Amino acid sequence: MSTNDFYAKVYQVVLQIPYGKITTYGAIAKKIGAPKSARMVGYALNASHINQDIPAHRVVNRKGLLTGKHHFQGTNLMQQLLENEGIIVKENTVQNFKEHFWEP
């Protein structure tokens, strides 16, 4: 149950990310009570990529680097999605990361 529970919580938090905002794996992990399991957050998102409702492109690593962009279709879909929301992305890194960061 805890495993599925973990995934469900990850999805729930990601769904709460406001338009034009981003957050980190670590922040989500901490929010759901598993601060050491940031990797699992990424894994959960990977498993959820089939679910169109999950805005996984709004989740990046703590430096604002688009570490998961290769899991999206194409070579720069993730970047395009973010830029479409007003977030500047350069060299796979979110610019003004601090200003766009959203704390769950």
Place this chain on the structure above:
DNA sequence: TGCGTGACTAGCC
């Protein structure tokens, strides 16, 4: 059953 792998982080050298 066991080992390698990964959308991560924090800390050490």
Place this chain on the structure above:
DNA sequence: AGGCTAGCCACGC
């Protein structure tokens, strides 16, 4: 400053 190591834990072979 930049690279390496160690924890972390679910999953596939």
